[in-house]
Amino acid sequence: MQSVILRARLESALGERIPSPFTDLDRRVFESVPTGIAPLDALMGGLPRGAITEIFGPRSSGRTSAMVSILTEAAASGEVCALVDGNDAFDPKSASEAGLELQRLLWVRCRKLDQVLKSTDLLLHGGGFGRVVMDLTDFPLSNVRSIPLASWFRFQRTIEKTPTVLLVMSSESVVKSAAALVLRMEMRCAEWSTILNGMNSNIEVLRSRRGKIGRGKIQVRLVNSLFCTSKKGNSLV
């Protein structure tokens, strides 16, 4: 009985400032954006806006190709993207040949981890970017693990009411519970003929808070279009 009285008093005290202080907020409708990888979009419904997506995996697992595909989709729809390149490893030529409109991409070339964190923070606070990619793949794992969990939650809080997708790429999962979507990638096999034709990768959904399903696994084939167009005369061993 006392709790009812207390509740009534609080409601009258808060008055017009907060009309219904004890009513749950309506659940937000979360928008998703396509990745450009059709099987993944069919499985997940795309990447959630206003949340962190993490893609991790070892070398040659297809992480960078997935990132370029995501950026290509965003740029094709007219959105502006930013790439915080942790170790200055981005290859604009292969991204361009994958269809990425480079003029819609802000490329921030970093060399140190603190530069990556500061730059990402500035970009997220600046706002207006459809996708912000934070590439941590080439940093030693000990350095990446040293990023405090609070930083990830701060990033998540910064973008949660914006349409920005923060994509974190690393060699192992570092964002932990701050990520709304976690994808693990690994190479199944490379396709060789006389040249490197491409490779097959597995994409495993480890966590999806807003997607259609919680977990799942798909296979994608990545084509080596660079070599198909530019190389002639070759041999395979």
Added chain:
Amino acid sequence: MFACIYIPNASGDTAAALLNCASAFSPRVEKTSAGTVVFDVEGLERLLGSYPEIAAKVAEQARAAGLHANVAVAANAEAAICAARGFGGISILNRGTEAARLRDLPLTVLSPPPEILETLERWGIRTLGAFATLPAVQVSERLGQEGVKLHKLAHGTGVRPLVPHADAMRFVEVMELDYDITTIEPLTFIFSRMLDGICARMRSRNLATHEVRLALGGYARVLNLPLPVRNPRLLTKLLILDLEAHPPGAPIRRVELEAIPAKPRTVQNGLFVPLSPEPEKLELTLARLKAVVGEENVGAPEVLDTHRPDALKVQTFGIVGKERLHVVAGFSPRSLSLRLLRPSLEATVQIQNHIPTWIAFHGVHGPISTASGPWHTSGDWWRPNMWDREEWDIEVADALYRIYYDVHLDRWYAQGVYD
């Protein structure tokens, strides 16, 4: 009605004072010559009284500015000019009486070309009245169009629109400091105050700036903006960030700021416009990013039109339109991408039958399970920075790499990893 202020033998300073004097009465002021200004006084009756009163106030204004000027008011600008040049003190020419009032004035008040003046003097014509009595057709035959124009002026009927004088607007603020400043931080307050004034003046004229010039004694910086802005806080932050990146080498005693005016940006926003940063905020974000990673490391990548490996430049990033940009034809949405190792890492490679079979570089070593190549690429042989290499794709320890053999250096390098 038009008023004219005339000072014989006016100097440059006097001309400026004349303009100021006329500008106090009308925004439409024509600087006819160094000592002559004409301005529109139509509609001033309600404010200042009759035209003789207006003329008296103009003369008083000129006197207050230290000018001993003739003032004339007439129905057209040319008649006012002639009257001011011909009569001393104040003269009012009512509408329709111009010809009668001007008839005794010498021809020199028309400022005719010397050859026409000489011809008229040979004819015995010395006053406007005498000139006005000549038949217009014969004047035209003998003196041409210039003569016809002067003939109309002699009648006091010249009609032409005013050509208002437009001062080149400068938005400058200068501050002499009492003591030297050796750090950047105190400049924030100084810039903020100066830019507040400049931006307020620009706002009153509906202008913005796309270029701010800063002079700190002998040290100068120019802040170029991709779009016109007039937000003093934004400009202050941009200037401070620019100075932090390029600090002056000496203590600061004098600060001068000039904003180059431009038309402000007008944008029609739409409900379905794709997401993009606000231009003003983007400029600030870019400036801050440049302070973190360096100016050359922030921008939009551009692939150069050459076969040289990793040939690119970073250009200034700006918001591009909604339209689809140029995309390489035949692209695949799921293409295998390359991650580059910048600079390429030197590798130790073992070869059997001209094929690499084992490799070691920077934490990666082991037998090469598959290798594809070589592809020979070279170029710019006539330049010192030529390249000549044989590229291979290899698979080592479940990872795909691109390596190359530098023909000239006789060394192997790891160029990147497929990912």
